[in-house]
Amino acid sequence: MDLELITLSGTKINENVYEVMLPTKDGEISIFPGHEDLVTVAKPGVVMVRRNKQDSDSQLELFAISGGIVEINSSRVRVLVNEAEHGEDIVEAETQAALDRALQLRDAASDQVELEKAHQLVDRHAVRLKVADLQRRHRRR
Numbered sequence: 365m366d367l368e369l370i371t372l373s374g375t376k377i378n379e380n381v382y383e384v385m386l387p388t389k390d391g392e393i394s395i396f397p398g399h400e401d402l403v404t405v406a407k408p409g410v411v412m413v414r415r416n417k418q419d420s421d422s423q424l425e426l427f428a429i430s431g432g433i434v435e436i437n438s439s440r441v442r443v444l445v446n447e448a449e450h451g452e453d454i455v456e457a458e459t460q461a462a463l464d465r466a467l468q469l470r471d472a473a474s475d476q477v478e479l480e481k482a483h484q485l486v487d488r489h490a491v492r493l494k495v496a497d498l499q500r501r502h503r504r505r
Contacts, residue, residue: 365380365381365382365395365396365397365398365399365438365439365440365441366378366379366380366381366439366440366441367379367380367381367384367413367440367441367443368440368441368442368443369411369427369429369443369445369448370442370443370444370445371445371446371447371448372446372447373447376427376448376450377413377425377427379415381413381414381415382396382397382414382415382416382417382419383395383396383413383414383417384411384412384413384414384441384443385410385411385412385413385414386406386409386410386411386412386429386434386443387406387407387408387409387410387411387429388404388405388406388407388434389404389405389406389407390404392409395436395441397438397439398438399436399437399438399441400436400438401436401437401438402434402435402436403433403434403435403436404433404434404436405431405432405433405434406429406431406432406433406434406443406445407431408429408430408431408487408488408491409428409429409491409494410426410427410428410429410491410494410495410498411426411427411428411429411443411448412424412425412426412427413425413426413427421502422502423502424502425450425451426450426451426495426498426499426502427448427449427450427451427495428447428448428449428451428454428488428491428492428494428495429443429445429447429448429491430445430446430447430448430488431445431446432444432445432446433445447488449492449495451495451496451498451499452499454492454495454496454499455496456493456496456497456500459489459492459493459496460493462485462489462492463486463489463490463492463493465485466482466485466486466488466489467482467486469481469482469485470482470483470485470486
């Protein structure tokens with residue numbers, strides 16, 4: 365099936381894959397060729413891509429995504445998000461520092477708008493840190 369991962373800055377992936385696992389508002393779902401039609405809301409989290417049926421879990425390709433929309437039919441998965449970052453592009457130490465700064469902003473927020481922006485940053489960097497950790501573990505295998 366074809367996977368399209370599209371962000372505001374362009375297409376991150378547009379390839380034929382075997383399986384896509386992604387976070388939705390109703391929980392994590394796995395999509396295989398022949399999946400029934402579905403439109404759902406993606407929440408911030410980890411998208412995992414298995415390119416070939418025989419690929420092991422250590423060969424999964426990982427992406428950190430912001431929330432968005434997912435369109436699924438029997439031959440295509442289209443994920444439309446504001447941001448998506450490939451696991452190999454995330455630097456764990458930089459992401460941890462960014463998360464620490466976001467937590468400081470959250471704690472220092474003086475109004476609801478600042479607090480909401482800080483929560484969005486915390487969520488974004490927490491997801492990126494999770495992907496970096498998973499990426500590191502997969503490289504060890």
